[in-house]
Amino acid sequence: MDKTILLLGTGDTKSDEMQCLADCITGQGGSVLVMDVGVMGDPSCHVDISRHDVAAAAGTDNAGIIALGDENKAMAKTSEGASKLASELAAEGKVHGVLMLGGTMGTDLALDVCAALPLGFPKVILTTVAFSPLLPPDRISPDVTMVLWAGGLYGLNTVCRMSLAQAAGAVLGAARAAVDATVDRPMIGMTSLGSSSLRYMKHLKPALEARGFELAVFHTTGMGGQAFETLAKRDAFACVMDFSLVELSNELHGSVVNAGKDRMTAAGVAGIPQMIAPGGVSLIDMRAWDAPPPGLGDREIHAHNRLIACALMNLEEKRAAATAIAAKANAAKGPTRVLMPLQGIDEWDRPGGPFHDPEGLAAFAATLEADMQADLFEAIDAHINDAAFADRVLAILDSWIADGTVAKAN
Template structure:
């Protein structure tokens, strides 16, 4: 039997969380009701609450009565958003909980997902939310939170909400019942960035690294993937970085939908992890369906990757700035780092004859990157396409050489 935290604003959504708690009991597990609401929960629920809002607040060093006296709901939500992660971290450390589920609108989702993000990857986390059908990046961050759209507002029990809540309870119970085999793989880790347009490169580079004794974790360069990769590098668990696909910087610079934020490419330099960097897929900016492209880009060159993804070719001026930005991120590196430039194509569609073939824009990118780098950072100019097996293998072997040099220095 597992104990599952049922965390929520029980003053406004008490009956809904009580329903989920009962579903968990029917699965043979123990719910632990945690109140992060602003006011007292309903009378018929108070006896079931195991951790009230006063105890949650104390976990964050907050005296709830003093906060409550100011009667500012926004301040109360902010306080719970700060305190709930500390409480769940402590419950996790004490092995008092094996999973967590919550139901919420915008405020409840903010509080609950902040708490969930404080828990490690692999710990079961389920959030039923009215916000789950929109942009959820701020709620999920780089963690494995399962977001379930509530469909209807979380405002009472009805034929739709009962169905959604019952299924959500089944999800969290199934997660805690699933035994994960202990990890016995002690190979050092290499992280790699990949897009559909660089899949062949990663597929050819990975066996070289695995044969050298490394495990390769591949991250999809879709914004969330880049942030997750940077987070793992910062954790100190990574021996090397195969950053083939730096495309997220094109979205960050130009305004596409797959930006990983302004700190992409900083983690390896900051933590002293050996790396190779390639300007992969910097020929493209990502948008959604064609009618979602902002009107200021009407006269640009586009390519329909699929019905949901429209790619826009970066201009010569944008490429020049992207080269400067990449160099700015690479230059602080203390560990060995190399830049590899595939002159003939930085993506499948930028090769000669492809829809994004633009030698002038590519050359502006390459020259800006090379000229902005520190003098002691090597640049490999290769007359190959990014997905040529020979280029991929060179990337892998260069990274292995950088790792070896770093080991000799230490």
């Protein structure tokens, strides 16, 4: 049985392109369900879900959307209906992937639709602004594929058809290759950086698997943190080990390497048992290929590779990060433990390391303890990468399993 792709586009302006995409998909043996998210006119291509159906799903009608009198408001309202319908079709198993096309207007809507769909559901956006700086990082679904719609702003041509064919093949291939998302073991969600910086997962993974858990480790360089928060929001984790908070401190200090203002909130809101540690919160990350952000140019900067570099936080910045972490941990609704490794929170933060800063670490730890609810805070006389830290994490987990806070794995 082949896959059905939900194809969304503005039928009043993109009918030729939508028909081309539909032909590409059916030509490869797939099926297509076409949704018109246009507002003003009738499409010339075949449509299965009309703009009137989309408006109705948003609790209005097409005339009501037009009456908003503003294209931004009209598209935002249309995206409500499109997101609702796409989510329902995916949940019912009637579509197995989604393909959307557009310029900035269609892409704005597409981002909302992607956010409404489950992580792992194939999503492809064919867009004139693929991964552009115009796109806020916190609106980009962590599993979305973007294909640049080159040469296709107005009408079909050879260059445009290449983009259309690539996008059609990408979504159909993804739908065919998608794996069953059924989890046969309770999952623990963990955050980290690469093992040159944080390596506790090497100690913890075999021990957690021996206890019957599956471990998913998320790389906290922006999109990884978004994926982590998305799954926590959907209650995908039996327990959270949020040990790399660099995205939170990056966002606080203006770095582009962040996961949005809601980082470190989803598990707390959902009441998921969580352990928290400030891994990586010694440094501010930046683009290695660009000039340092204002205020950081006079600091020592370490280039991790040609993409990402980092600079040491000053005392004030470390205290501010500790206060922000404490506020989010204090607001958690579920069982929470904040672990503070007193001997360092990053591999570079050791004696002889390039960013060893005992005074800054002590200030951070003191602020974190002062701002935390006393029963949530625990200091550990070890480095975050030491076996002693991992052993304490496992001891807390075992106590939570014993008292029923975390369900025992079969």
